[in-house]
Amino acid sequence: xxxxxxxxxxxxxxxxxxxxxxxxxxxxxxxxxxxxxxxxxxxxxxxxxxxxxxxxxxxxxxxxxxxxxxxxxxxxxxxxxxxxxxxxxxxxxxxxxxxxxxxxxxxxxxxxxxxxxxxxxxxxxxxxxxxxxxxxxxxxxxxxxxxxxxxxxxxxxxxxxx
Amino acid sequence: xxxxxxxxxxxxxxxxxxxxxxxxxxxxxxxxxxxxxxxxxxxxxxxxxxxxxxxxxxxxxxxxxxxxxxxxxxxxxxxxxxxxxxxxxxxxxxxxxxxxxxxxxxxxxxxxxxxxxxxxxxxxxxxxxxxxxxxxxxxxxxxxxxxxxxxxxxxxxxxxxx
Amino acid sequence: xxxxxxxxxxxxxxxxxxxxxxxxxxxxxxxxxxxxxxxxxxxxxxxxxxxxxxxxxxxxxxxxxxxxxxxxxxxxxxxxxxxxxxxxxxxxxxxxxxxxxxxxxxxxxxxxxxxxxxxxxxxxxxxxxxxxxxxxxxxxxxxxxxxxxxxxxxxxxxxxxx
Amino acid sequence: xxxxxxxxxxxxxxxxxxxxxxxxxxxxxxxxxxxxxxxxxxxxxxxxxxxxxxxxxxxxxxxxxxxxxxxxxxxxxxxxxxxxxxxxxxxxxxxxxxxxxxxxxxxxxxxxxxxxxxxxxxxxxxxxxxxxxxxxxxxxxxxxxxxxxxxxxxxxxxxxxx
Numbered sequence: 001x002x003x004x005x006x007x008x009x010x011x012x013x014x015x016x017x018x019x020x021x022x023x024x025x026x027x028x029x030x031x032x033x034x035x036x037x038x039x040x041x042x043x044x045x046x047x048x049x050x051x052x053x054x055x056x057x058x059x060x061x062x063x064x065x066x067x068x069x070x071x072x073x074x075x076x077x078x079x080x081x082x083x084x085x086x087x088x089x090x091x092x093x094x095x096x097x098x099x100x101x102x103x104x105x106x107x108x109x110x111x112x113x114x115x116x117x118x119x120x121x122x123x124x125x126x127x128x129x130x131x132x133x134x135x136x137x138x139x140x141x142x143x144x145x146x147x148x149x150x151x152x153x154x155x156x157x158x159x160x161x162x
Numbered sequence: 163x164x165x166x167x168x169x170x171x172x173x174x175x176x177x178x179x180x181x182x183x184x185x186x187x188x189x190x191x192x193x194x195x196x197x198x199x200x201x202x203x204x205x206x207x208x209x210x211x212x213x214x215x216x217x218x219x220x221x222x223x224x225x226x227x228x229x230x231x232x233x234x235x236x237x238x239x240x241x242x243x244x245x246x247x248x249x250x251x252x253x254x255x256x257x258x259x260x261x262x263x264x265x266x267x268x269x270x271x272x273x274x275x276x277x278x279x280x281x282x283x284x285x286x287x288x289x290x291x292x293x294x295x296x297x298x299x300x301x302x303x304x305x306x307x308x309x310x311x312x313x314x315x316x317x318x319x320x321x322x323x324x
Numbered sequence: 325x326x327x328x329x330x331x332x333x334x335x336x337x338x339x340x341x342x343x344x345x346x347x348x349x350x351x352x353x354x355x356x357x358x359x360x361x362x363x364x365x366x367x368x369x370x371x372x373x374x375x376x377x378x379x380x381x382x383x384x385x386x387x388x389x390x391x392x393x394x395x396x397x398x399x400x401x402x403x404x405x406x407x408x409x410x411x412x413x414x415x416x417x418x419x420x421x422x423x424x425x426x427x428x429x430x431x432x433x434x435x436x437x438x439x440x441x442x443x444x445x446x447x448x449x450x451x452x453x454x455x456x457x458x459x460x461x462x463x464x465x466x467x468x469x470x471x472x473x474x475x476x477x478x479x480x481x482x483x484x485x486x
Numbered sequence: 487x488x489x490x491x492x493x494x495x496x497x498x499x500x501x502x503x504x505x506x507x508x509x510x511x512x513x514x515x516x517x518x519x520x521x522x523x524x525x526x527x528x529x530x531x532x533x534x535x536x537x538x539x540x541x542x543x544x545x546x547x548x549x550x551x552x553x554x555x556x557x558x559x560x561x562x563x564x565x566x567x568x569x570x571x572x573x574x575x576x577x578x579x580x581x582x583x584x585x586x587x588x589x590x591x592x593x594x595x596x597x598x599x600x601x602x603x604x605x606x607x608x609x610x611x612x613x614x615x616x617x618x619x620x621x622x623x624x625x626x627x628x629x630x631x632x633x634x635x636x637x638x639x640x641x642x643x644x645x646x647x648x
Contacts, residue, residue: 003305016504018365018504018595018596018599020504020594020595020603020643021594021640021641021643023613024510025511035282037277038278038279038282039279039282039283039303039304040273040279040318040319040320040344041303041304041305041320042303042320042321042322043304043305044230044307051180056252067195095271107228108506108507109200109504109506110504112599112600112601113504113598113600114438114598114599115199115200115597115598116200117200117201117202117506119281119282119285120197120200120201120281120282120284120285120288121201121285121313122282122285123281123282123283123284123285123287123304124288124289125285125289126282126286126287126289126304127285127286127287127288127289127290127301127304127306128289128293129292130289130305130306131293131294131306132293133165133290139201139289141203141204142201142203142204142205142285142288142289143165143203143204143205143292144289144293154507155507157202157506157507158201158202158203159204160202160204180340180342180433180434180437182432182433182441182481182526183432183478183479183481186348187349202506270344270345271342271344272342274437274438274439275342275436275437275438276436276437276438276600277436279344306432316345317345319344319345327629331499357490359606360605361601362595362601362602363603363606363607363627363628364603364627364642364643365627365628365629365644366628366629366643366644366645366646367628367629406575427586433524439523439524441524441525441526443605443606443609444521444524444525444605444606444609444612445525445609446606446609447605447607447608447609447610447611447613447628448609448610448612448613449608449609449613450606450610450612450628451609451610451611451612451614451617451625451628451630452613452617452627454629454630455613455614455617455618455630456617463538463613465525465526465527466525466527466528466529466609466612466613467489467527467528467616468613468616468617471550477516478504480526481526481529482526483528
C-alpha cells in the first residue's frame with residue numbers, strides 16, 4: 001500500500017515568489033507541487049495550503065490552525081513547510097500532538113531560485129517522515145533535530161545543535 | 163558531533179553530462195558535490211568517486227570494488243549513487259555487509275537537467291542513511307525499500323514494491 | 325504595429341529532450357515556446373514545427389519543405405531553429421529566397437539543460453531578424469554571419485569566420 | 487577580427503541576488519559574466535561594473551559617471567545593464583553621445599531565477615549592439631526602441647511604443 005503524506009503549507013522562503021512586476025517578494029504555495037511533479041513519487045501526497053506568510057507574521061491563531069490541521073488529517077505522516085526563522089516556535093505549539101510524525105522543513109532560498117536548497121530539503125523531509133517515530137522534528141541542513149534541540153546560526157544559515 | 167556520511171559515486175543518469183560538443187552523453191562525477199554546495203549541510207561528507215559508468219557497463223570486478231570501498235570507509239553511513247537500471251544487482255553484492263547502512267540512490271534525469279529529480283533524491287537518501295538501521299536499501303521515487311523488495315516500472319519510471 | 329516573426333522549428337540540439345525513461349535523447353519542439361513564455365515579448369510569434377530531427381538526418385526533401393515554408397509565410401522575418409552541425413547546408417538551400425530576412429539559429433546545449441545557451445541564442449536571433457536586411461544568416465556564438473561565411477570550430481564549439 | 491563589446495553594469499533586477507540569509511534582495515554584478523560563460527561567445531567582452539543600484543537610487547552623479555564611461559571606452563558598441571523602471575531617464579543622459587551604439591537592457595526577473603528573461607534579453611542586446619547604427623536604444627520585450635520612444639506597461643511589464 002502506498003504511504004500517505006500530508007504536506008501542510010504555510011509560506012516561508014521556500015514559497016517566495018519574485019514576480020516580474022513586484023519590487024519585493026510575495027509568498028505563494030506552489031513549491032511542493034512543482035517539486036513532486038519532477039519526482040513522480042510513489043506515495044500519496046495530500047497538499048493542504050493553509051496560508052502564505054513569512055514566519056514573523058504568523059499569529060497565535062495561525063499556529064492553532066496549523067495544530068488543528070495536523071490533528072485532523074487522517075495520516076500520521078505530516079510535513080509542514082514553514083519559514084526558517086521561527087521553526088522552534090511552531091514546534092512548541094505542535095509538541096502536544098503525540099501520535100504523529102511531524103517534520104518541519106523549509107528552505108533558505110526560494111524553490112524558484114536556480115541554486116535553491118528546496119528540492120534537497122523536501123526530499124530529506126519525505127524520507128524523515130517515513131522513518132522517524134511519532135514526534136515533532138526540524139529537518140534542515142541535512143540534519144534531523146527534535147524541535148527543541150536546534151537553532152539557526154544567523155551567520156552561516158545552518159541549523160545546528162542547541 | 164557532526165555525522166559523517168560517505169558518498170560513493172559510480173555513475174548512472176544522475177551524473178550524465180551533455181557537453182556542448184558531444185553527440186551523446188558522457189558520465190561525470192560532480193552531481194553530489196554541486197548539490198551539497200547549494201545545501202551547505204551540517205554533516206561531514208566524504209565523496210569517493212570510484213568510476214563513471216552506466217549500470218549496464220558495470221562488471222563483477224567493479225561491484226567487488228564497490229563492496230570493498232563500503233567495507234573500508236570508516237563511517238557506517240554510506241550513500242551509493244548508481245544507475246537506476248541495476249540497483250538490485252549491486253544491492254545483492256552489498257547484502258553481505260552487515261554493520262552499515264547503505265542507501266543506493268540515483269535519479270531518472272541528470273542533475274544538470276532543469277527538472278531533474280536528483281536534488282530531491284539526494285536529500286531523501288541523506289535522511290534515510292541517518293535514520294535507518296544497518297542494511298542495504300534502495301531509495302527512489304520517494305520510497306525506501308530493502309534492496310530485494312522493489313523493481314523499476316519500465317513504463318512509469320517509478321520504483322515499486324516487488 | 326507589432327512585428328510578426330515566424331519561428332520555423334526543425335529540431336537540433338536546442339530541442340533535445342532527455343526523458344526519464346529514455347537511454348538516449350529524443351527531439352521535441354517546445355524550446356521556443358518555453359523561452360517566449362518567460363520573456364512575454366511584444367511581437368507576434370508564429371511557431372511552425374516542421375519536424376524533429378538532428379541535422380544529419382535531414383533529407384533533400386526536408387530542406388525543400390523548409391524552403392517552401394519560408395517562402396509561404398506571410399512575414400519577411402523568419403527564425404529557423406536547426407542543428408548546429410549543418411547550418412551552412414540549409415543556408416545554401418535558402419539562399420535563393422531574396423526578399424526575406426532568414427536567421428538560422430540553434431544551441432550547443434538543449435534548452436532543458438541548466439547552463440544552456442538556448443535562451444541567449446534565441447534572444448540574439450530575435451534582435452538579428454528585426455535589424456538585418458533581407459538575406460540568409462547564421463546567428464551563433466554571439467555573432468551574425470552570412471550563411472556561407474562561417475564554420476563551427478569542432479574543438480571549441482564556436483562559430484568562427486570562414 | 488572579433489568585435490569588442492563593452493558591458494557597463496549598474497545594477498537593476500537583472501543583478502538582484504537573494505542570499506540565503508537576507509530577508510530582502512541585494513544587488514550584485516555577476517549576471518553578464520555568468521551568462522557569457524554559458525554561451526562562450528566569439529567576441530571580446532569588456533565588463534565594467536560601475537555600481538550596484540536599483541534605478542530609483544541612481545543619482546545625477548551616477549548618471550554622469552555612466553555617460554563618462556560610455557565616452558571613454560575604446561569600443562563603439564556598448565551594452566548598459568540598468569533597472570527597468572528608469573531606462574528612459576538614463577537614455578536622455580546618454581543621448582548626447584553621438585558616435586556610439588548604446589543599448590540599454592535589463593530584465594524583469596533576476597538572472598538567478600529559474601524562469602528569468604535575463605539570458606534572452608542579453609542575447610537580444612548583443613545582436614542589437616552589433617547591427618544598429620550609432621544611437622541610444624532601449625532593448626526590452628524582444629523589441630528595440632529609440633530611447634525616447636517606449637515606456638514600460640506597469641500591468642504587463644512589457645515595453646511598448648510611446
